[in-house]
Amino acid sequence: MLHGIPKIISPDLLKILMEMGHGDELVLADANFPAASHARRLVRCDGHPIPELLDAILQLFPLDPYVDKPASLMQVVPGDPVETPIWSVYGGIIDARAGLSSPFEQVERFAFYERARQAYAIVATGESALYANLILKKGVIA
Template sequence: MLKGIPSILSPELLKVLMEMGHGDEIVIADGNFPAASHANRLLRCDGHGVPELLEAVLQLFPLDTYSEQPVALMAVVPGDQVETPIWRTYEELISRHMKPATEHMERFAFYERAKQAYAIVATSEKALYANIILKKGVIS
């Protein structure tokens, strides 16, 4: 154990966050996301939801201030009658660190971008459309 590091962050996830450089992206995926088939590096965080993991990651992970939209969400498929209250939770968490600047990506475009991500973190999140991509910034 170390001081000041949220206990939800595993040693493996901490290592990945440290390895990532400016502009690298990480996906925190819900339980329905095809993480294993899309990941270059797959990290499992079974039993945890995206909001609690996002809150912990953002304590250590600088978002890219040089990017207009350092956060991406999977857009709801047209015609799908799904409510996405979890997005408001994400905005609240992100706003503690910077002004939320989020883009909404079409489902298959999101999948393609996720394949290029440095890592994908698979969670047990049950909310639909709860996937989020974070672009790493610099510490100034």
């Protein structure tokens, strides 16, 4: 254990966060996402919900201030009637931790999959909400 590191951040996840550089992307994948088949680097956080992980990660991880939208959501497939209340939960966490009130862009499903393949790492979670996948673009420490 270390001072200042949230308990939910595993050694493997901490290593990934430390390795990442400015502009690298991290995917927080819900339980339905094909994380293992898409990941260049995979971190397992099964059983943990994304909001809890997001809050812990943002205590350590700066979002990129040089892009308009440093967080990306998987767009709901047209015609799918699903609701996405988890997005407002993410927005509240990002606003509280990074001071960004409008951080999101929405990315079409297959474009999101392609970006995930190019991401530095994918964190596989136990999140059960639909369309709960999130990409974070790393910023710099001033």
